Amino acid sequence: MAEWTFAALTAEPEVRARWERVRRYFFLRESTYDMTRRCNIRCEGCYYFEGDKQHAAEHGDPDAWRALMRAERDRGITYVVLAGAEPSLVPELLRVCHEEMPLGAIASNGIMHIPRAVGYRIHVSVWGNDETSARIRGARHMLARQIENYKGDSRAVFVYTFTPHNIDEAGDVVATLAREDCKVTFNMFSAPVGYSGRLRHTPESLARTRRTMTELLARHPDHVLFSPYNAVAHTHRLGLHDLFGCSYPRRNPSTDLGLGRSFRQYRTDLEWDRDAACCVPDTDCPDCRHYAAGSAVVTARLFRHATDPDTFRSWLDYVDTYLAVWVVDYTKGRNLCERMTAPPGFGLD
Numbered sequence: 001m002a003e004w005t006f007a008a009l010t011a012e013p014e015v016r017a018r019w020e021r022v023r024r025y026f027f028l029r030e031s032t033y034d035m036t037r038r039c040n041i042r043c044e045g046c047y048y049f050e051g052d053k054q055h056a057a058e059h060g061d062p063d064a065w066r067a068l069m070r071a072e073r074d075r076g077i078t079y080v081v082l083a084g085a086e087p088s089l090v091p092e093l094l095r096v097c098h099e100e101m102p103l104g105a106i107a108s109n110g111i112m113h114i115p116r117a118v119g120y121r122i123h124v125s126v127w128g129n130d131e132t133s134a135r136i137r138g139a140r141h142m143l144a145r146q147i148e149n150y151k152g153d154s155r156a157v158f159v160y161t162f163t164p165h166n167i168d169e170a171g172d173v174v175a176t177l178a179r180e181d182c183k184v185t186f187n188m189f190s191a192p193v194g195y196s197g198r199l200r201h202t203p204e205s206l207a208r209t210r211r212t213m214t215e216l217l218a219r220h221p222d223h224v225l226f227s228p229y230n231a232v233a234h235t236h237r238l239g240l241h242d243l244f245g246c247s248y249p250r251r252n253p254s255t256d257l258g259l260g261r262s263f264r265q266y267r268t269d270l271e272w273d274r275d276a277a278c279c280v281p282d283t284d285c286p287d288c289r290h291y292a293a294g295s296a297v298v299t300a301r302l303f304r305h306a307t308d309p310d311t312f313r314s315w316l317d318y319v320d321t322y323l324a325v326w327v328v329d330y331t332k333g334r335n336l337c338e339r340m341t342a343p344p345g346f347g348l349d
Contacts, residue, residue, distance in 0.1 A: 125187075170212050
């Protein structure tokens with residue numbers, strides 16, 4: 001096989017334009033922050049309530065959070081991911097963070113509306129239809145409440161998390177969100193450490209999920225933020241760490257470059273532990289297919305994907321999707337590679 005130079009890979013104007021567009025965001029440097037240990041629902045398999053982070057004391061002083069954000073900015077952090085338990089329960093802290101660090105995202109269950117003054121991307125988690133949400137999350141009429149809160153809100157992206165048991169529901173849920181003109185992306189349930197429950201994926205459920213993702217992307221191209229390569233990377237029999245090598249400190253001993261040098265995962269007491277620092281801590285790493293993890297792990301592998309036109313285009317589609325999901329006002333472009341492309345060094349399954 002002929003070797004491709006980077007100049008040859010970016011020779012076509014459409015590819016060159018996409019590369020130039022995404023590279024403007026390479027300045028993003030993230031860390032994550034648990035804003036509160038409280039939640040207004042309790043979901044089966046919730047990563048937050050695994051491990052010992054749930055027992056950290058809650059630090060609710062806005063001045064302390066403002067000082068933390070300023071210190072983070074000084075050490076080079078440019079993007080914050082605010083999570084919890086449930087961040088919408090502490091709107092004043094969200095406002096303070098946004099005033100000091102204007103780029104970021106909030107992971108929310110969407111039951112409570114976050115004030116417009118907080119201009120972060122808001123990821124509204126969806127785990128199936130209302131019947132499933134009532135059973136798995138203990139919340140009734142959840143989708144209707146989420147849509148009521150965030151319909152027409154350009155900050156919001158609905159994140160549909162596939163489990164082995166809600167694959168067939170995704171069509172109706174995504175169609176409902178598309179009718180309401182809501183944007184949607186996809187996530188995969190990834191088991192917490194020690195979890196042996198019914199939500200852990202199987203080879204059969206991974207294959208069915210990939211087909212469903214692909215069908216929904218084709219059916220709702222104006223509302224589904226995804227690409228064929230996203231589907232491959234997140235439904236492969238191997239998890240993200242085995243496919244790409246995880247960049248987060250929990251699995252990456254290097255402190256020289258990238259996330260290994262800069263990433264911290266703060267708990268509610270404003271402390272952090274490098275040995276546990278991860279975008280979704282207490283996830284079983286071999287089973288990690290989180291959309292949040294992939295957004296950093298896959299995008300960091302530029303050189304591994306700069307091998308041939310289809311692989312490089314697929315990587316550009318992945319980065320383009322990542323930016324559309326995580327950055328307010330970034331609009332996703334048309335996917336450059338419509339075919340399934342295998343991760344470098346692996347097959348498709």
